[in-house]
Amino acid sequence: MRLLWLERAYVPPQPFPLRLSHVLTNQERYRRILANHLPAQAVDHVYNYLNLHKVHFHITRGRTSKLGDYRWPQANHDFHEISINGDLNPYLFLWVFLHEAAHLETHLHHEGVTPHGHEWQSEYARLISTHAGLFPADVQPLLTRLARRIPLKRTLLRQVEALLHHYDPDYTATVHLVLDDLPAGSRFRLKNKPELLFESLERRRTRWLCREVTTGRTYTVAATAEVTKH
Ligand SMILES: [Zn+2]
Numbered sequence: 092m093r094l095l096w097l098e099r100a101y102v103p104p105q106p107f108p109l110r111l112s113h114v115l116t117n118q119e120r121y122r123r124i125l126a127n128h129l130p131a132q133a134v135d136h137v138y139n140y141l142n143l144h145k146v147h148f149h150i151t152r153g154r155t156s157k158l159g160d161y162r163w164p165q166a167n168h169d170f171h172e173i174s175i176n177g178d179l180n181p182y183l184f185l186w187v188f189l190h191e192a193a194h195l196e197t198h199l200h201h202e203g204v205t206p207h208g209h210e211w212q213s214e215y216a217r218l219i220s221t222h223a224g225l226f227p228a229d230v231q232p233l234l235t236r237l238a239r240r241i242p243l244k245r246t247l248l249r250q251v252e253a254l255l256h257h258y259d260p261d262y263t264a265t266v267h268l269v270l271d272d273l274p275a276g277s278r279f280r281l282k283n284k285p286e287l288l289f290e291s292l293e294r295r296r297t298r299w300l301c302r303e304v305t306t307g308r309t310y311t312v313a314a315t316a317e318v319t320k321h
Pocket of ligand 1: 207
């Protein structure tokens with residue numbers, strides 16, 4: 092395995108300039124680099140996986156266009172290649188790793204399928220459920236729900252990502268306030284629908300029953316939806 096990384100990795104929130112990658116030469120150094128980017132409990136899993144599939148693994152500077160990518164082996168490129176942005180917090184880094192590993196698994200087990208189609212989703216769901224225990228306790232129930240059904244629900248995927256952003260080093264509840272952070276009776280606006288003003292009424296399982304103040308209509312809103320307090 093060749094593991095390439097950047098000398099000065101993971102110094103959020105500012106993206107760092109891309110530097111020439113170094114080629115690592117021994118296991119301990121690979122593990123140490125991975126440990127800078129992953130939750131401690133995930134290092135061995137990821138290391139063993141990369142080693143098993145002889146993946147060329149790159150940790151890159153933060154890219155706005157993507158969080159990671161996967162390239163399958165080709166004639167002039169005879170190896171699996173995965174890259175992941177080095178400015179992600181450890182849980183998001185692991186999350187993106189599972190996404191890319193699902194592409195690798197799809198390549199191994201299915202032919203001629205679409206990149207995020209049914210087969211990829213099945214592989215992804217399998218990886219999510221086998222790795223759920225490596226994520227924080229507050230994310231695990233959501234992961235279990237997410238992995239239970241294909242097609243994967245986009246709203247659940249987004250909720251997982253929103254929750255994982257809580258582990259950003261610069262995260263503060265005022266920047267990424269979610270509905271669950273507010274007590275019942277709070278007035279708020281949704282980040283993605285700021286024109287509506289809501290009042291939260293009561294929590295029901297994973298959602299809040301809310302009333303839109305102007306029309307009086309009731310809605311249920313995901314407890315993890317990003318909001319601004321009014
Ligand atoms: Zn993808």
